[in-house]
Amino acid sequence: MMDRMEKEPLIQEGRRLPDVADVDGLVSFMGRLTEEQESFYLDLLLASLVRLHPFIKSDDVKRMMSVFEWAGTVMEMPESETGGLDKLTASFLLDYAEMLSGAEKRAKGAKQQLYQDYKPYLDLVKLAFNRIKDYNTLPLLSTPTHRPAWIDPSVLVSRLSEYQKKGIKPDSLDFQIALSRVALDDTDEAVRSVEQALAGEYRELLLFLFKPEARPKGSFTFQAVWMTAALVKSPDTIYDEFEDFPYSAVNRAYLTGDIPCDVFIFEKPFGKVDRILQLIPPASKNVAIKWRFGGYALYMTYRPCSRIPLLVETFWKIPLREKDLKRFLLLSPNAPRIWLALLVRDRVRDAYWNDLELARLNLVALETLRELDLEWRGGMALTYLAVCLLSIDRPVRLCAADLWGELVEKDLIDNVALGRVLGKIQSLEWAPAQRISGLVVEMLINRSSFHNKELSVLFVSFLSCLPESPVKDLKRLLEVFAELQTVNNWPKITYAPLLSLLETWKKNSKLTEIIESLY
Incomplete structure (x- = not known):
């Protein structure tokens, strides 16, 4: 019997991000930008320059010249070789170099239009640049403190208290990103800090987020921030206190990403179907929703419902690119489901289409989500994991299988619910049945006795969602179920819906023998 793996604390010393303590450290850190790009580098660059710019001397600028030259090179690189956020970083560095030289000549308007679809980071860059110009060293709220992008809740309290002491309102998007990144697994110490250091709306807002039982208490000056706190804390809970917010008029699925899916069947010549x-x-x-080609293609245009958008609303316009996806996912590690909806909407369509770009996007998404150690809840999260388990790309299937294994060990997934999703997809034969059978036999079975039992739970749920009319290769699926029964010492099948289906399927002479062996 395998012991359950304990979920590790999100905030621990081994995950702490490097501290850029002084100008020498800043110059050294900027040099690392030219050699590698970790997901938190842009955030750390902005925060460090805001804090240390007043102390930079002419000799320090000379030491930065190689970084500015590198930024110019990045701006000339084709899109296929670099990410949009890498270019935004480079553009910011060139703007900063011009500011240091006293000659701001670059066309800001055209540049900002170029990155308009990258709004969350574009707004952070603009905020940081203005702070630097004004010698305003107030910290950005959203800068992560621990890998991959978590913020220590006590640090967030400390940062917010600086704003309160100076009577300055935080930037809305910066505040929302901070709440979307704050670690919520252990907030007892942070609650005590809030009660000691904050007052008024800041105090009530963070107590609402940090205390599981807390309800929101007005006044609600920062409506977008309150709404983001609610979506982070409990995405499926509707708080009556927010009913007058403009965001409450939006269908909630667009704020959580938990949008239902279905399989559309399109007839083609010669009896073939897509x-x-x-x-x-x-x-x-x-x-705005448009279906084209008889529903084959979906076009969606999301328009924010307020002049001050929610962070999650900005995600609907962001393009999906492999080199940027991890950093965008880490804007909201507490609530990543919208990104999964975007992947399903824009890239996951045909189970037989071997799209290499999609495979790379899926690998980035799966590895990033694995780092976050989150509970996989909600229909979209389970749908995304299911389609990755069924992917035509073997590395994606293997990565999804490994993620499933970890989620089972940490009790972070409902295998009955995952089985239902897989069953619904398979009932419409979106992917070939041998992909399921191969997945179980090659990648999921015999990880441990505990995994085998959970896999059996998943498979019972999966089979129970198949139609009475046998799907293609049902016999092979039942053979796999028999293998699972064998490794689990033949537990009695007690789930009534599956028993009923087995009796129906047994009438098919090709299935009689394998079904009788299951009892």
Whole structure:
């Protein structure tokens, strides 16, 4: 019997990000930008320059010249070789170099338009640049403190108290990103800090987020920030206190990413069909939805419902690119489901289409989500994991299988619910049945006795969602189930829906023998 793996604390010393303590450290850190790009580098660069710019001397600028030259090179690189956020970083560095020289000549308007779809980071860059110009050393709230992008809740309290002492309102998007990144697994110490250091709305807002039982208490000056706190704390809970917020008029699925999916079947010549997995976006007054080619293609345009957008609303316009995806996922590590909805909407469609770019995006997403150690809850999270388990790309299937193994060990996934999702997809034969059987036999079975039992739970749920009319290769699926029964010492099948289906399927002479062996 395998012991359950304990979930590690999100905030621990081994995950602490490097401290850029002085100008020498800043110059050294900037040099690392030219050699490698970790997901937190842009955040750390902005925060460090805001804090240390007043202390930079002419000799320090000379030491930075190689970094500015590197930034110019990045701006000339083709899109295929660099990410949009790398270019935004380079553009910021060139702007900063011009500011240091006293000659701001670059066309800011055109540059900002170029990165408009990268709004969260573009706004952070603009905020940092203005702080630097004004010699305003107030910290950015959203800078992560621990890998991969978590913020120590006590540090967030400390940062916010600086704003309160100076009577300065935080930037809305910076504040929202901070709440989306703050670690919530252990907030007892942070609650005590809030009660000692903060007052008024800041105090009530953080107590609401940090205390599981707390309800929101007005006044609600920062409506977007309160709404983000609610989505982070409990995405499926609707708080009556926010009913007058403009964001409450939006269909909630667009704020959580938990949008239902279905498989569309399109007939082709010579009796062939395409089976396309697609979102079923619900009606919402701020979302324009167009179906084209008989529903084969979905076009969605999301319009923020307020002049001050929610962080999650900005995600709907961001392009999915391999080199940027991890950093965007880490803008909201507490609530990443919208990114999974975007992947399903824009890239996951045909189970037979070997899209290498999609495979790379999926690998980035799976590895990033694995780092976050989150509970996989909600239909979209389970749908995304299911389609990755069924991917045509073997490395994606293996990565998803390894993630499933860890989620089982840490009790972070509901295998009954995952089985239902897989069963619904398979009932419409979106992917070939041998992909499921191969996945179980090659990648999931015999990880441990505990995994085998959970896999059996998943498979019972999966089979129970198949139709009465046998799907293609059902016999092979039942053979795999028999293997699972064997490794689990033949537990009695007690789930009534599956027993009923087995009796129905047994009428098919090709299935009689294998089904009788299961009892």
